[in-house]
Amino acid sequence: DAGITQSPRYKITETGRQVTLMCHQTWSHSYMFWYRQDLGHGLRLIYYSAAADITDKGEVPDGYVVSRSKTENFPLTLESATRSQTSVYFCASTLFGNTEAFFGQGTRLTVV
Amino acid sequence: GQQLNQSPQSMFIQEGEDVSMNCTSSSIFNTWLWYKQDPGEGPVLLIALYKAGELTSNGRLTAQFGITRKDSFLNISASIPSDVGIYFCAVLNTGANSKLTFGKGITLSVRP
Numbered sequence: 001d002a003g004i005t006q007s008p009r010y011k012i013t014e015t016g017r018q019v020t021l022m023c024h025q026t027w028s029h030s031y032m033f034w035y036r037q038d039l040g041h042g043l044r045l046i047y048y049s050a051a052a053d054i055t056d057k058g059e060v061p062d063g064y065v066v067s068r069s070k071t072e073n074f075p076l077t078l079e080s081a082t083r084s085q086t087s088v089y090f091c092a093s094t095l096f097g098n099t100e101a102f103f104g105q106g107t108r109l110t111v112v
Numbered sequence: 113g114q115q116l117n118q119s120p121q122s123m124f125i126q127e128g129e130d131v132s133m134n135c136t137s138s139s140i141f142n143t144w145l146w147y148k149q150d151p152g153e154g155p156v157l158l159i160a161l162y163k164a165g166e167l168t169s170n171g172r173l174t175a176q177f178g179i180t181r182k183d184s185f186l187n188i189s190a191s192i193p194s195d196v197g198i199y200f201c202a203v204l205n206t207g208a209n210s211k212l213t214f215g216k217g218i219t220l221s222v223r224p
Contacts, residue, residue, distance in 0.1 A: 033212060040121070042200060042216030043155070058211065090154050094212070101212050103154025 003027075006091050006104035013081050013111055021076045021107050023091030031094045032074040033101065034058075034066065036087040043090065049074055081111045116201055116215035124221045129191050133218050135201030136183040143204040144177050144184040149217070150197045158199075159186070191222050 004025040013019045023032065034046040035058075045058030047066040055066050063085060065077045074093075078085055088108050092101040117136045125131050135144070143162055147155035159170050161177035161184060168175055174187045188195055198217040205211050 035214070040216065042118075043214040045211060045213060048211050056211075059213075092154070092212070100157045100160065101155075103156070105152075105154055 004091060004093055004102050004104045006089075006107050009105065009107060011107060011109045013078075013109070015081060015083060015111055017081050019078045019081055019109070021078075021089055021091075021109070023074045023076070023104060025072055025074075025093040025102075027093065027095075027102075028071055029093035029095050029102075030071070031101075032068065033092040033094075034064075034074070034076045035090045035092065036060065036085075037090060037106075038087050046076065046089075078109075081109075083111050085109065086111045116203060116213065118199075118201055118215040118218050120218065121216070122219045122221065124223065125191055127191055127193060127222050127224050130187060130189045131191060131220065132188075133186045133199055133201075134183065135185070135215055137203065138182070140181040141203035141205070142181065144175075145202040145204065145212075146173075146175050146184070146186045147200040147202055147214070148197050149200065155198075155200055155214075188220075191220075193222050193224055196220060196222050 007022045030051050033048040035043040037043050044060045049055045049068040052071045088106050090106045091104045094101040145160050146158045149155040159175040164181050165179045166177040172189045198219050200217045201215045
């Protein structure tokens, strides 16, 4: 199906484990973003990517790693999950110079 | 980092009432955006503003781009129950490293 999809929708993991959240878009949008949403903090930018093989840190990048080998995929990896990374994670994409970012449905991650 | 100020964190209004939300920044931006997030979903773009002083409407929604380029407001007229959700302002850094930054959001509740 066309659009932007995130997987999984829900994930429970243990402290110290590595976990990867997937994001896939079918529009060939150049820009992709990862945000985390926490009560009282709104949407905070973790990492973003202007194109394949180009990534940059956002506001809260510590503890996260991203890659963008293909335009359509932008996985987010927590190398060693901590409880403070319990959150809802949103992926978004947009065309260069376009202001309408399209969001996935989010991944609710719980670290126990 | 850049900060967008939205307050209060929550608003409660009666169905049929009008409501106004403001968003301010200490920095100048050339593009201001308003997004709405329904429960369990990702944010969706409501209105985009590209020019200082610009006033734009989308149905019952009206938004203005402040003349100083440091603020914007969103008005919702004749509120209905489906207006419930979180309203985010956002700004876009234009240029080579374009990134979308969000405020903390305002949760709107509408009493029938």
